[in-house]
């Protein structure tokens with residue numbers, strides 16, 4: 184019997200498909216990266232339970248078959264993309280919401296449940312699952328494996344902060360069930376953290392206990408024009424204490440990005456661009472008292488205007504107006520329609536107070552090599568996260584050349600080459616700019632202790 188037939192005998196004919204039956208393009212790419220021709224899959228597995236995951240991994244381990252875990256394939260760094268013949272383990276049949284505990288504010292789910300379903304289930308139970316990002320058909324297991332971030336990290340933390348328990352299967356088939364449901368639990372090493380953010384290199388996540396929050400009853404949204412990045416930092420320091428922890432988003436956009444998200448996409452700018460505007464901030468606060476929260480938010484904004492921190496501001500008067508303001512910030516998905524395509528995206532971290540200077544230096548460094556290059560700058564600056572999108576055209580360098588320039592600069596600033604998208608294959612050559620040799624050696628030791636044959640998602644992260 185060949186491997187596919189043996190795996191079908193172990194896990195079921197519907198659970199494991201041979202490459203000829205199951206071969207679909209969608210398993211051979213994530214949002215950015217396409218598998219090479221040489222990476223034709225050995226098989227595609229669609230397990231429906233932890234037990235099936237365990238049996239398949241144990242077989243692959245015994246027969247030296249490489250395994251690549253796959254979630255919703257919205258990743259940006261190629262972590263779920265095969266680069267050699269492998270069994271692709273898609274988690275899309277593990278999509279059961281097992282329980283919602285309103286008293287403990289938790290939700291227990293299988294790893295293949297989509298982020299969208301988790302958000303809607305929390306909402307239907309009058310609670311909030313605050314992780315939010317553009318790729319909502321991502322799996323919650325994929326969100327955990329990449330330690331996803333998004334727009335509300337400032338208030339609720341990253342995915343790591345929204346997980347209480349994890350169940351994962353090691354490459355040899357061992358099930359590690361750490362399905363803790365309590366906030367306090369100091370019983371030795373917190374093993375869930377090994378699987379969160381390790382991008383499917385240490386185990387396959389099968390189930391999770393998620394942490395829920397109270398559903399907000401009010402949302403206030405404003406778009407502000409300011410003279411400079413330093414004023415954006417001043418505004419952040421102005422609103423944080425005054426909004427008393429209600430601040431849920433603080434998104435910064437440089438003028439070229441604002442132009443792209445408005446005029447270039449035939450959207451009427453809520454504020455006409457003026458020469459004195461050096462930066463735009465989209466701000467959101469969530470609270471529990473609709474009438475008072477809106478008034479208080481407006482008074483905090485008024486004070487910022489009076490004190491000259493803000494040049495101009497628009498406060499959304501309806502949910503539709505708020506969505507319109509967000510559509511400017513969410514425009515990266517529409518870059519092709521705005522002519523900003525193909526593009527090379529960067530997702531890096533630098534301490535909040537230094538991002539303005541850093542962005543200037545990025546511009547200078549890139550301009551020294553490619554004077555006519557076009558780049559857009561934006562970011563979740565309260566989390567220290569800057570995104571840079573460079574249009575790949577005759578005025579830019581190759582992807583590799585620009586990666587080299589930008590990541591070396593991140594290294595000089597002691598920043599992080601990946602703020603929220605992970606390392607995958609794409610950023611692996613640059614990991615050393617953000618991690619010391621001792622840290623890298625410890626990561627390799629952990630990897631070889633948990634997957635001695637190096638069969639689980641090889642060539643990713645470390």
Ligand SMILES: Cc1cc2nc3c(=O)[nH]c(=O)nc-3n(C[C@H](O)[C@H](O)[C@H](O)COP(=O)(O)OP(=O)(O)OC[C@H]3O[C@@H](n4cnc5c(N)ncnc54)[C@H](O)[C@@H]3O)c2cc1C
Pocket residue numbers: 213214251252253254255256257258259261262263264274294315316317318320321322323324325326327328329330331332333334382383384386387388389516603604607640643
């Ligand atoms: C339009 C758009 C906007 C985005 N915005 C953001 C953003 O604001 N912030 C952000 O952080 N990300 C963002 N992303 C990136 C992406 O959505 C996240 O990285 C997401 O968490 C990936 O989840 P996924 O299920 O699609 O994983 P995949 O792409 O399928 O896989 C990602 C990695 O996780 C591993 N993996 C997946 N499932 C499992 C599992 N069950 N067990 C073990 N390993 C697994 C894979 O092997 C791979 O290494 C965006 C993507 C898109 C398309």
